[in-house]
Amino acid sequence: MAESTIATGSVKASDFAPLAAGRSAETISRPSLSYWQDAWRRLKDNRRALISLYIVVGLLLLTLVGPFIWTMDPALQDLDQVSQPPFADRSATIAAPYSSWDTSDVAPSADGLAVIEPPTSQSVRLSWESIPGSSGGYRIYRNIFPIGPERALGLPLGDVFGGAPRFFEDRLDLEPRTYYYSVVALDENQRETTAFLQRTIDVRRVITAKEAIDKGLAEDTLPVGAELRLTAHPLGTDYLGRDLLARLMHGARTSLFIGIFAPILYVLIGISVGSIAGFAGGRLDQLLMRFADFVVALPFLLFMIVFKIAFGIGPGESGIFPMLIAMVILLWPATARLVRGQILSIKNQGYVEASKLLGASSGYLIGRHMIPNTLGVILVTLTFAVPSAIFTEAFLSFIGMGVAPPTPSWGSMCNEGLKTMLTTPHELIFPALFISITVLAFNLLGDGLRDALDARMRSRE
Amino acid sequence: MWAYTGKRLLQGVLTVWFIATATFIAMHNVPGDPLMNDKAVSTAIRANLEAKYGLDRAVFPDQYLIYLGNMVRGDFGISFTQQNRLVNDIIREHFPVSATLGILAVLFAALGGILWGALTALYRNRLPDIVIMFLVILGISVPSFVFAALGQLGLVQLNGLFGRQVLPVAGWGSVGHMLVPSLVLGLSTMAFLTRLMRSSMLEIVNADFIRTANAKGLPPTRIFLKHQLRNAILPVITVLGPAIAAITTGGFVVELVFAIPGLGRYFVEAVQQLDYTVIMGTTVFYGAFLVLMVIVVDLIYGFIDPRVRLE
Numbered sequence: 106m107a108e109s110t111i112a113t114g115s116v117k118a119s120d121f122a123p124l125a126a127g128r129s130a131e132t133i134s135r136p137s138l139s140y141w142q143d144a145w146r147r148l149k150d151n152r153r154a155l156i157s158l159y160i161v162v163g164l165l166l167l168t169l170v171g172p173f174i175w176t177m178d179p180a181l182q183d184l185d186q187v188s189q190p191p192f193a194d195r196s197a198t199i200a201a202p203y204s205s206w207d208t209s210d211v212a213p214s215a216d217g218l219a220v221i222e223p224p225t226s227q228s229v230r231l232s233w234e235s236i237p238g239s240s241g242g243y244r245i246y247r248n249i250f251p252i253g254p255e256r257a258l259g260l261p262l263g264d265v266f267g268g269a270p271r272f273f274e275d276r277l278d279l280e281p282r283t284y285y286y287s288v289v290a291l292d293e294n295q296r297e298t299t300a301f302l303q304r305t306i307d308v309r310r311v312i313t314a315k316e317a318i319d320k321g322l323a324e325d326t327l328p329v330g331a332e333l334r335l336t337a338h339p340l341g342t343d344y345l346g347r348d349l350l351a352r353l354m355h356g357a358r359t360s361l362f363i364g365i366f367a368p369i370l371y372v373l374i375g376i377s378v379g380s381i382a383g384f385a386g387g388r389l390d391q392l393l394m395r396f397a398d399f400v401v402a403l404p405f406l407l408f409m410i411v412f413k414i415a416f417g418i419g420p421g422e423s424g425i426f427p428m429l430i431a432m433v434i435l436l437w438p439a440t441a442r443l444v445r446g447q448i449l450s451i452k453n454q455g456y457v458e459a460s461k462l463l464g465a466s467s468g469y470l471i472g473r474h475m476i477p478n479t480l481g482v483i484l485v486t487l488t489f490a491v492p493s494a495i496f497t498e499a500f501l502s503f504i505g506m507g508v509a510p511p512t513p514s515w516g517s518m519c520n521e522g523l524k525t526m527l528t529t530p531h532e533l534i535f536p537a538l539f540i541s542i543t544v545l546a547f548n549l550l551g552d553g554l555r556d557a558l559d560a561r562m563r564s565r566e
Numbered sequence: 567m568w569a570y571t572g573k574r575l576l577q578g579v580l581t582v583w584f585i586a587t588a589t590f591i592a593m594h595n596v597p598g599d600p601l602m603n604d605k606a607v608s609t610a611i612r613a614n615l616e617a618k619y620g621l622d623r624a625v626f627p628d629q630y631l632i633y634l635g636n637m638v639r640g641d642f643g644i645s646f647t648q649q650n651r652l653v654n655d656i657i658r659e660h661f662p663v664s665a666t667l668g669i670l671a672v673l674f675a676a677l678g679g680i681l682w683g684a685l686t687a688l689y690r691n692r693l694p695d696i697v698i699m700f701l702v703i704l705g706i707s708v709p710s711f712v713f714a715a716l717g718q719l720g721l722v723q724l725n726g727l728f729g730r731q732v733l734p735v736a737g738w739g740s741v742g743h744m745l746v747p748s749l750v751l752g753l754s755t756m757a758f759l760t761r762l763m764r765s766s767m768l769e770i771v772n773a774d775f776i777r778t779a780n781a782k783g784l785p786p787t788r789i790f791l792k793h794q795l796r797n798a799i800l801p802v803i804t805v806l807g808p809a810i811a812a813i814t815t816g817g818f819v820v821e822l823v824f825a826i827p828g829l830g831r832y833f834v835e836a837v838q839q840l841d842y843t844v845i846m847g848t849t850v851f852y853g854a855f856l857v858l859m860v861i862v863v864d865l866i867y868g869f870i871d872p873r874v875r876l877e
Contacts, residue, residue, distance in 0.1 A: 504819060506834070545706075
């Protein structure tokens with residue numbers, strides 16, 4: 106452009122007038138961004154990382170504030186509601202205290218299998234018609250699944266022998282649900298015949314007025330037949346009737362405590378060892394790094410278990426701290442190696458040389474130049490270390506080597522939930538879901554932080 | 567090459583010594599007494615038992631030297647809780663089971679990881695890539711015991727669907743017993759390797775030699791198999807050593823859930839019963855095995871990729 110105007114000879118003298126003073130060319134027109142501001146700007150643009158960050162903050166809130174909002178005791182057993190799924194029916198009816206069944210003036214059923222009184226969780230009273238060929242008596246079964254063509258009768262409740270009247274009372278762990286009862290005729294040798302009666306019975310939950318007061322559900326004695334609602338359990342209960350939401354929140358305290366504090370501790374140790382080794386160099390460096398090599402070679406999970414039993418758990422202790430210490434002992438070398446490498450590459454940079462020339466001490470060089478410049482990489486390592494620590498805790502608690510009961514942790518809750526996976530899957534699903542979401546959030550956040558903080562490690566996705 | 571191998575083996579022996587020492591120190595710090603629950607009621611019986619296991623001598627250096635000497639001779643001692651059972655016998659009996667499971671899992675993980683990773687790179691940002699990467703994130707985030715539980719549930723459903731036993735749900739013995747457990751065991755490693763393979767492939771897709779191969783008019787399948795895949799596999803092989811380590815020790819859960827009589831399950835049992843010799847023997851044995859595996863993988867790597875000079 107400029108050359109062309111000169112070529113056409115249209116240059117005026119005014120074109121060479123000096124610029125008006127007042128606008129300094131030195132002024133930077135845009136606000137300068139610090140390293141961390143720039144990283145935050147990048148992170149904000151990454152939607153996946155930002156959502157993960159929100160999830161992490163939400164989880165921390167759940168852990169710290171949750172137990173103050175949902176104040177249910179995680180160890181409290183609600184035996185009226187054992188293994189209840191979320192949003193289960195909580196209604197109950199007040200019933201008179203149990204009195205034994207006097208069958209002397211009750212006529213046995215003449216038509217199929219009948220329920221004599223309304224079936225409640227207190228007792229189910231059955232009577233049935235006489236089945237031909239039942240000279241030996243009858244055997245009563247109960248199933249929680251439909252009997253089906255394979256004749257899966259379920260749990261044998263008891264036998265009624267030949268001479269006895271055709272009555273049976275079931276009081277065995279009754280829950281408010283649908284049961285499939287069947288009565289099989291026995292031959293003279295008490296062997297089962299093919300003839301049987303069946304009936305589907307919906308059991309209603311009842312409690313006595315006294316129980317209602319004892320459990321704090323009612324203030325005064327309620328009349329028989331009154332309706333009331335049992336304690337709410339938003340996520341259901343486990344096999345001991347403990348509130349799952351409360352246990353998940355207290356379990357989060359265990360899992361996140363280990364998941365966050367163990368990495369912080371071993372990363373700190375790794376930073377100290379790595380920076381000393383990288384800065385000192387020579388013999389000390391060799392020595393520290395050989396030792397780190399040895400520790401890396403220890404089979405991690407085996408030694409987690411060996412160290413954990415070596416530190417021991419006293420009666421009444423949760424076993425969180427032995428696990429923490431074992432993790433710190435075994436995992437510091439990776440960070441130490443990383444920090445050492447970073448320090449070595451920074452050590453010969455111009456600004457470090459300049460600082461050294463100006464008389465900076467070793468401590469100042471490490472604290473002012475080297476560690477702040479490796480902080481980005483360290484933060485990324487830390488974020489990726491959290492999910493693996495959570496996995497380790499869950500894994501150890503799952504095989505029964507982790508946190509001691511009754512302290513809840515997500516891993517031990519999964520372990521308990523696995524046993525009843527087929528009948529009450531929610532006991533496994535919720536803790537497993539929490540572990541997965543947490544691990545996923547920290548992994549995606551780590552990816553985002555790596556992209557934001559470290560230009561060299563930026564992923565190629 | 568030979569000098570390098572020798573040096574690595576020497577380092578390996580030192581590492582195993584370190585593992586043995588760490589195990590010894592840790593196990594001697596365990597609170598309680600190995601003979602506490604035994605029938606050592608009278609002091610005479612107790613003294614005899616202590617003499618039998620060498621517990622009447624000083625821990626250091628006597629017991630330590632005896633222990634090291636036995637380790638060198640490959641003698642891991644006698645089980646504390648199972649009478650007349652040698653730790654060597656326990657390892658000999660149960661390690662092959664764990665090893666079979668582990669080898670199958672590593673095979674599943676490596677083949678699956680390479681295949682899926684290559685696919686995602688070829689179909690970058692298209693449907694196969696998105697679906698597979700979603701599954702990979704799932705594989706990394708879901709704990710292995712959940713996969714084990716789901717695998718077992720799947721087997722139950724499968725058998726129910728066919729009305730007969732297609733694959734056994736638990737136990738050990740036939741190939742049918744091995745399929746699902748090893749797949750479950752290899753799953754998270756497979757996810758990890760898929761990610762690695764994908765980024766390694768993406769780096770190579772735009773490399774100069776690929777452009778040259780294209781320019782020469784080589785058929786795409788040939789370029790894929792001979793140039794892209796072979797080069798992209800290299801980083802996957804480097805992490806195979808640690809992956810084998812993770813899979814073999816991670817076998818506990820799968821062995822517990824599927825009731826497989828492997829060494830991992832035995833180790834957990836030994837820890838629960840505080841069977842000192844079995845715990846120490848198994849730990850040292852596993853440690854030595856893993857050290858050896860890492861060395862073998864490194865040597866193979868130098869063999870496959872001539873650019874890496876072994877020194």
